[in-house]
Amino acid sequence: HGPSRRQALIGSAVVGWGAAAALGIDRVATARETPTATGSRTVPFHGRHQTGVTVPPQAHAAHVALDLLPETDLTGIRRMMRLLSDDAARLTQGRPALGDTERELAHTPSALTITFGFGRELVTRAGGPVPDWLSPLPAFEIDRLTEAWSGGDLLLLVAADDPVAVAHAVRMLSKDARQFASVRWVQHGFRNARGSTAPGTTMRNLFGQVDGTVNPAPGTAEFDQLVWHSGGWLDGGTSVVIRRIAMDLDGWDRVARVDREGAVGRRLDNGAPITGTREHDDPDFDAVDERGFPVIAEYAHIRRARSPNVAERFLRRGYNYDDPPPAGQLSDSGLIFVAMQADPVRQFVPVQRRLDDLDLLNEWTTPVGSAVFAIPPGCADGGYIGETLLG
Numbered sequence: 001h002g003p004s005r006r007q008a009l010i011g012s013a014v015v016g017w018g019a020a021a022a023l024g025i026d027r028v029a030t031a032r033e034t035p036t037a038t039g040s041r042t043v044p045f046h047g048r049h050q051t052g053v054t055v056p057p058q059a060h061a062a063h064v065a066l067d068l069l070p071e072t073d074l075t076g077i078r079r080m081m082r083l084l085s086d087d088a089a090r091l092t093q094g095r096p097a098l099g100d101t102e103r104e105l106a107h108t109p110s111a112l113t114i115t116f117g118f119g120r121e122l123v124t125r126a127g128g129p130v131p132d133w134l135s136p137l138p139a140f141e142i143d144r145l146t147e148a149w150s151g152g153d154l155l156l157l158v159a160a161d162d163p164v165a166v167a168h169a170v171r172m173l174s175k176d177a178r179q180f181a182s183v184r185w186v187q188h189g190f191r192n193a194r195g196s197t198a199p200g201t202t203m204r205n206l207f208g209q210v211d212g213t214v215n216p217a218p219g220t221a222e223f224d225q226l227v228w229h230s231g232g233w234l235d236g237g238t239s240v241v242i243r244r245i246a247m248d249l250d251g252w253d254r255v256a257r258v259d260r261e262g263a264v265g266r267r268l269d270n271g272a273p274i275t276g277t278r279e280h281d282d283p284d285f286d287a288v289d290e291r292g293f294p295v296i297a298e299y300a301h302i303r304r305a306r307s308p309n310v311a312e313r314f315l316r317r318g319y320n321y322d323d324p325p326p327a328g329q330l331s332d333s334g335l336i337f338v339a340m341q342a343d344p345v346r347q348f349v350p351v352q353r354r355l356d357d358l359d360l361l362n363e364w365t366t367p368v369g370s371a372v373f374a375i376p377p378g379c380a381d382g383g384y385i386g387e388t389l390l391g
């Protein structure tokens, strides 16, 4: 019997390695990829706020909810958040996590941000105090929620301009969380690829609408007031409402362009209000047509969604989803609707109630998932996310 094929392979590999070493060739001299400006871009991890709230939305995002294992107590939660914060601090800066088994995947962070959120159960197990808004939203008539897309104890919001960076970060974080929590749901979302539209261009959703025009801008007094929570362990933090909203693209296909524009109150070409010409023109809600009917109808989405009370505004950071369709259907598409605000019950809920009462868009949209999380403040180098609650 001669050497087996396996032995032969191992033998030649060893010979090969030995020869390379003899020649002084360094096997790990350089990474294969040369990251571009986009690939090597980093967003700071440390700071007063978690940076995922304010960074211009990246092209790809994974929204991951985990459930704590029954035995995970305050000590476990603290250990988990120390570990995950350390992973996030490294990965967002383009460095492999400790024990990273795919180190090379860390080298193209592509503006990676990792934002953590705490569900009611986590804050309760940690000993609180639990904000009174940190519980499931009230039920709405339009809701067709499934457990599979709702709730969760810990949120990982992982976003980057490169989906490989997102996948790697989610994998590292889930592995390190495994001894404390299990994955409950994952919602992958996308916007236009970085570079396909000019920076600052408002995204389009899969109905083809310009979506996100009226939104508080980070760094303004309005944003600070609407978004950041003040006082207690959440000082400098915020909250997030994640609603998975299915969009009936087949039904929308049958709607004439003029009626599509009427349903929202904005034009499809550039997102301008139908009473104006440019995207950021103020809608004229008082304008009437020759028959005396309001140009922006009573049922139009922007009329219903704009609260007369400016304190009821919030930040929208949604992502499109387009998943494999169930058998017999063409698509399973929609919006991962992400709203951030200091207090969801005082800001988000009144708006959602108005839309529940009347909004023509409801004809083609159905909320199928819903979750609320507290987003703790950021942390300094050496600290960890959640230390103001868990420390």
Ligand code: HEM
Binding pocket: 205, 207, 209, 210, 211, 212, 213, 214, 215, 243, 245, 246, 247, 264, 266, 271, 301, 302, 305, 306, 307, 334, 335, 337, 348, 351, 352, 355, 361, 365
């Ligand atoms: C505005 C689409 C769900 C709140 C808009 C606009 C579009 C749009 C095209 C106009 C452009 C803009 O300012 O962004 C959609 C679609 C939805 C959806 C397709 C579901 C799939 C919701 C929900 C809420 C909401 C659930 C809150 C409960 C708002 C607000 C505005 C807005 C606050 C800005 C209104 C203003 O002009 O002041 N939406 N939306 N939307 N939407 Fe939605």
